[in-house]
Amino acid sequence: MKLLNKILFGSLSAIFLLSGYDGFSQAPDKGSLSVAINYFNDNNKIPYVLVRVKTKVNGKFKTVPGIPLKLFLNKDSAGLLIGKVVTNESGEATSFIPPSLKKEWSATIKHSFHASFMGNTKYDSTSADLTVGKAKILIDTVGRSVVATVLELKDTSWTPVKGVDVMLAVKRLGADLNINETATFATDSTGKASGDFKRDTIPGDLKGNITLVAKVVDNDQFGNLSIEKTVHWGSKFVSKANDFNERTLFATRAKAPVWLLFIALGIIIAVWTVLILLVQNILRIKKLGQEA
Amino acid sequence: MKNSKSIASDEQIIQDLLPRKFKTSGRIWVSLLIAICLVGIYAYYRQLRYGLAVTNMRDYVSWGIYISNFVFFVAISLVGSLITAVFRLAGVKWGAPLTRIAEMIAVAAIIFASIIIIVDMGSPERFYNLFIYGRIQSPIIWDVIVITTYFFISILLLYYPLLPDIKILLRFKEKSGPGLHKFYSFLGSFWTGSHKQYLLSKKAIYALCVAIIPVAFTIHTVTSWLFATTYRPGWDSTNFGAYFIAGAFLVGAGSVVVAMYIFRTWYHLEKYITPDHFDKMGRVLVLLCLLYLYFNVNEFLTPFFKMKESEAGYLNDMFSGSFAPVFWFAIFTGILLPIIILLFKQGRKPLPMFIVGIMVVVGAWFKRYLIVTPTLLHPFMPMHDVPEMYHHYFPSWEEWAITSGSLAGAMLIITLLCRIFPIVPIQETINEHHETAK
Numbered sequence: 065m066k067l068l069n070k071i072l073f074g075s076l077s078a079i080f081l082l083s084g085y086d087g088f089s090q091a092p093d094k095g096s097l098s099v100a101i102n103y104f105n106d107n108n109k110i111p112y113v114l115v116r117v118k119t120k121v122n123g124k125f126k127t128v129p130g131i132p133l134k135l136f137l138n139k140d141s142a143g144l145l146i147g148k149v150v151t152n153e154s155g156e157a158t159s160f161i162p163p164s165l166k167k168e169w170s171a172t173i174k175h176s177f178h179a180s181f182m183g184n185t186k187y188d189s190t191s192a193d194l195t196v197g198k199a200k201i202l203i204d205t206v207g208r209s210v211v212a213t214v215l216e217l218k219d220t221s222w223t224p225v226k227g228v229d230v231m232l233a234v235k236r237l238g239a240d241l242n243i244n245e246t247a248t249f250a251t252d253s254t255g256k257a258s259g260d261f262k263r264d265t266i267p268g269d270l271k272g273n274i275t276l277v278a279k280v281v282d283n284d285q286f287g288n289l290s291i292e293k294t295v296h297w298g299s300k301f302v303s304k305a306n307d308f309n310e311r312t313l314f315a316t317r318a319k320a321p322v323w324l325l326f327i328a329l330g331i332i333i334a335v336w337t338v339l340i341l342l343v344q345n346i347l348r349i350k351k352l353g354q355e356a
Numbered sequence: 357m358k359n360s361k362s363i364a365s366d367e368q369i370i371q372d373l374l375p376r377k378f379k380t381s382g383r384i385w386v387s388l389l390i391a392i393c394l395v396g397i398y399a400y401y402r403q404l405r406y407g408l409a410v411t412n413m414r415d416y417v418s419w420g421i422y423i424s425n426f427v428f429f430v431a432i433s434l435v436g437s438l439i440t441a442v443f444r445l446a447g448v449k450w451g452a453p454l455t456r457i458a459e460m461i462a463v464a465a466i467i468f469a470s471i472i473i474i475v476d477m478g479s480p481e482r483f484y485n486l487f488i489y490g491r492i493q494s495p496i497i498w499d500v501i502v503i504t505t506y507f508f509i510s511i512l513l514l515y516y517p518l519l520p521d522i523k524i525l526l527r528f529k530e531k532s533g534p535g536l537h538k539f540y541s542f543l544g545s546f547w548t549g550s551h552k553q554y555l556l557s558k559k560a561i562y563a564l565c566v567a568i569i570p571v572a573f574t575i576h577t578v579t580s581w582l583f584a585t586t587y588r589p590g591w592d593s594t595n596f597g598a599y600f601i602a603g604a605f606l607v608g609a610g611s612v613v614v615a616m617y618i619f620r621t622w623y624h625l626e627k628y629i630t631p632d633h634f635d636k637m638g639r640v641l642v643l644l645c646l647l648y649l650y651f652n653v654n655e656f657l658t659p660f661f662k663m664k665e666s667e668a669g670y671l672n673d674m675f676s677g678s679f680a681p682v683f684w685f686a687i688f689t690g691i692l693l694p695i696i697i698l699l700f701k702q703g704r705k706p707l708p709m710f711i712v713g714i715m716v717v718v719g720a721w722f723k724r725y726l727i728v729t730p731t732l733l734h735p736f737m738p739m740h741d742v743p744e745m746y747h748h749y750f751p752s753w754e755e756w757a758i759t760s761g762s763l764a765g766a767m768l769i770i771t772l773l774c775r776i777f778p779i780v781p782i783q784e785t786i787n788e789h790h791e792t793a794k
Contacts, residue, residue, distance in 0.1 A: 317491040328492050328501075335505055338567055342512055345560045349519070349553050353546030 094188045095119050097128060101135075101177050101194040103287030108200045112160040115179050117151045119187070127155025131187070135159050136178040137168055144168060146177070173198050173217045199225065199286035203278045203293045210243055211258040212278035214251050216286065224255025228280055232259045234266060235275040235292065241266070243276070261297060268298020366786050370524055373782045374531065375775055376623065382771075389768040396761015399754040400475060408478040410754045415742060417732045417749035422476035424725040425759050428607070429469035429766070430503070430579045431600070431720065435608025436462025436510050437572035441565035450636055452788065453628050453780045457615045459514040460777075461608070464769035466507045468762045475758055495581045502575045509571055513564045516557055519547045520783035536776065576604045583727065589670040590659075590731040599651040603720065606644040606690075610716030613637050615770070617710035619779050628780045631706055638704030641712065645695045652691065670734035679730045682722050690719015 098118045105111040115133055118125045128151060135146040144165065149157035161169060169175070176195040183189030198217040205211065212230045215222040229248040233240035241263065249257035257278075268274040273294050280289040311321045378386060403410050413420040439458035443451035474480050490497040522544030529537045547553060580600035583591040593599070616637070620629040659667055660675070674683045694712045697703035703712065729749055739746070751759070 313493045315493070317489065317493075320492045324492060328498075332501060332505075335567060335571065338563060339505070339508055339512070342560050342563060345556055346515075349556050350546040352550060352553050352556070353548050356548045356550055 094183075095186055097131065097181060097187045097190045098125070099133070099179050099181065099190055099192040101179050101192050102282070103177065103194060103196045104290075105200070105287070106290050107292060110160050112158055113146065113177050113179075113194075114156060114158045115149065115151070115192075117155045117157075117181075127151075127153075128187075129153050129155055131155070131157075131181055133157060133179050133181050136180070137161070137165050138172075138176055139178065173219070194287075196287045197285050199280075199289060201230070201278055201280060201289040201291045203276060203291045205276070205293070205295060206258070208261045208297070209258050210261055210276055210278070211256055212249070212251075212291070213255045214257070214280060214286075214289070215255055224251070224253065225286075226251055226253045226255065228255075228257075228283060228286070230257040231277075231279040231281060232257070233277050233279065234263055235277045240277055240279070264297070264299075266298050267301050268296075270301050272296055272298045272300045274298035366789070369786050369789060370782055372625070372627065373778045373780050373785065374525070374528060375778055378775065382622075382775075386768065386771060389764045389771065392764035393761045393768060396758045396764070399757035399761070402754055403475070403478070403758070404480075410752060412745075412749055412752045412755065414746045414749075415739060416735070416746045417729055419476070419728050419732060420749060421725065421751040421755045421759050422472055424721075424728045425762060426469055426472045426476065427579060427600075427724040427727065428721050429465045429472060429762075430576055431604035431607045431724070432611050432717075433462045433465035433469060433506065433510070433608070434572050434576055434601070434604040435612050436513065437568045438605050438608055439612060440513055441568045441572075444561075444565050445569075449788070450633060452784050453633065454612060454616060454637075455517065455784075456514075456777070456779055456781055457619065458608075458612050459510060460770050460773045461611055461615060462510045463507070463514055464766040464773070466503065466510055467769060468766045470503055470507070471765075472759075472762050475762075495578055495585050498578045499575075499582060502571065502578050506568070506571050506575045509564060509568045513561070513568060515543075516561050516564065517781055517784065518777060519544045519553075519557060520549060521778050521781060523547045523549060524782050525778075539776070573601060576600045583731075588731050588736065589667040589734050590674075590727075593655060595651065595654050599655055602644070602648045602651045603723065606641070606648045607717055607720035609637065609641050609644055610713045610720065613641065613709050613713035614717060617706055617713065619774065620706070623779065625780060628785065634706045634709045635701070635704045638698045638709055638712075641709075641716070642695055642698035645691050645698070645716075649691050649695065652687065666736050667734075670730055673730050673734065674726065679726060683726055686719045686722040686726060688719075689715045690723055 096119065098120075100116045100118075102114045102116070103111065104114060113135060115135065117128045117131045117133070119128050120126070131151045133149050133151070135149060137144045137146050146161060146165065147159035149159050151157045174195060174197045176193055178191065178193050180191040181187070181189055200215050200217075200222065202213040202215070203210065204213070210232045212232060214225045214228045214230065216225045217223075228251045230251060231240070231248050232243045234243060243259050244262040246259060249259050251257045261276075266274060274297055276293045276295055278291050280286060282288060307315075309319070311319045313321060313324070399410075411420060411422075435458045439451055440455045442448075444455070474483055477483060486497065486500055490500070492498075522540050525532060525540045526537065526545060532540065577597035577600065580596040584593055584596035586592075613634070616629050616633065619625060656671075656674075660671055663671065673679050694716055697708060697712050702708065733747065733749065
């Protein structure tokens with residue numbers, strides 16, 4: 065009986081210990097990330113790259129914040145490091161091309177960018193590449209038309225590019241408004257794209273200035289290019305007459321409507337005059353009593 | 357008045373109507389009220405210490421039981437103007453014994469209306485900001501001004517008719533005790549009852565009666581505007597001022613009936629507050645019930661008929677949702693059942709009238725709760741991502757304690773005023789007795 069008890073106790077102990085051992089279980093699958101690099105050159109100044117990181121959750125892409133990435137120019141080498149970045153709440157990170165890479169930047173007419181993520185406990189390592197050619201965009205006006213020119217660097221000279229879609233717009237606060245009904249204009253053999261400005265009534269600043277913008281968006285060869293120009297085509301901004309400083313029901317206490325003051329104070333004075341007279345009446349009654 | 361014929365002499369009237377010391381039951385009653393007030397004060401201390409977080413008022417229901425209670429107090433205070441002023445100016449002589457009760461209720465109610473609004477503010481030290489930074493454009497400031505004015509008029513209207521009675525009270529030093537005697541001397545030792553004094557007093561009472569009616573209408577109309585000037589379902593109504601005043605007269609009359617019965621029974625005033633008074637007050641009450649019913653139909657039928665999308669949630673919640681039991685209780689108990697009971701002569705006898713009075717007052721209190729809370733739970737623009745608890749409101753124990761404390765406080769003031777002053781005006785009753793004898 066004792067032996068049976070020992071066997072039973074031993075078996076139960078073994079089952080209990082093994083139930084907590086997970087050495088045979090498969091490690092949970094890590095998620096995979098999708099990294100995309102975008103190249104930007106605004107107003108032909110210092111270019112920068114923007115990296116977007118997403119992952120697929122239940123069949124839908126979701127941005128991933130807090131992912132550390134290394135960005136390289138031309139090849140994955142510590143010597144050509146553009147920068148180390150971490151994605152923000154929108155799953156995005158940006159980095160300008162640093163001055164230390166000026167020599168490498170000027171050496172070639174095409175550049176490739178490389179972004180690499182080393183992996184962590186949640187996601188596998190991943191990387192992405194993007195190659196763009198050096199290009200620039202110019203903007204000018206002819207009468208009431210906007211002309212944009214796209215040029216690419218070939219050998220040592222800037223050459224017009226044909227067939228690039230350019231967006232011609234007016235810069236507004238929230239987004240850009242096309243200069244007319246056409247969404248984009250393709251460049252011709254001279255690299256020019258032009259459109260008529262049909263937003264005559266658009267309000268500008270106090271002097272009527274508006275900002276025109278020409279954009280190449282997500283072009284396979286050149287990435288994102290944009291240029292701006294201020295023109296005097298808008299209508300002068302006249303602040304709408306507001307009643308902020310007028311006497312209204314919604315104004316501050318010092319700006320109460322006169323009619324309200326008149327009525328309210330009139331009633332208050334009338335009623336309280338009667339009440340004060342009635343208190344005075346008590347004093348008169350008191351005086352009469354004392355005289356008696 | 358028929359019953360006054362049976363009163364033997366002036367002395368007998370005085371002996372009957374002089375204020376009396378509390379017996380054991382009176383002391384227990386006062387102790388109970390003080391105890392409830394103390395619990396309320398402790399709850400208010402907690403609110404001051406920990407902030408309005410101790411209440412269950414949140415972003416949705418920011419005006420909870422305190423504002424309901426405030427509206428209730430303002431409503432009940434209107435009875436002073438009804439019984440004292442309207443009856444007096446209209447030559448309704450049978451209402452004379454009830455004027456003091458009505459004025460005492462009005463003074464007590466208006467004091468606690470002011471206190472409860474300070475409680476609702478959260479930080480009482482900011483009260484002075486209302487006067488320093490208050491905008492005359494705001495209905496809140498109108499309310500502050502009108503409540504102050506109404507309080508002052510009510511005090512004067514209580515004081516002036518007291519002067520002849522104080523002269524009588526001063527004759528009974530041994531009965532009132534040295535403390536009260538000193539107090540009576542301070543209030544009216546100068547009253548000799550001369551013709552000149554009488555004329556001045558009569559003119560003053562007349563002026564007060566004329567003044568208090570528009571002020572009373574204003575106080576409750578402005579209180580209704582606190583809601584009606586806010587764009588919310590159930591409050592966005594042009595009917596609100598009249599609706600509030602009709603309800604206020606009803607609850608005020610109901611409270612007077614309750615007080616009439618209690619004082620009559622407690623102080624054995626059967627000769628002065630007669631079944632005839634109850635019968636007449638019953639007729640007034642049924643008229644006010646019908647008037648309030650009319651305004652309720654006006655207030656709810658048209659929105660119910662249209663059932664606008666933005667108001668549907670609020671209306672459904674009231675008629676058949678979570679507030680339906682309270683809503684139908686308030687309608688049946690506070691309006692419909694009193695109408696049915698009071699239409700019969702038997703229903704206008706003292707005891708049934710007392711029960712009806714309680715029904716009207718309780719129904720009216722819940723009606724005020726329904727004016728405030730369901731609307732706040734159904735705004736036109738709902739807030740997003742608020743905790744689930746914000747969508748419901750049930751007062752915390754601190755809110756209940758403060759509210760109960762305020763109600764007990766108002767009753768305590770009425771009780772103490774009845775201990776100090778005659779409940780039925782003595783001199784007026786004697787004069788009436790003489791006129792009837794002639």
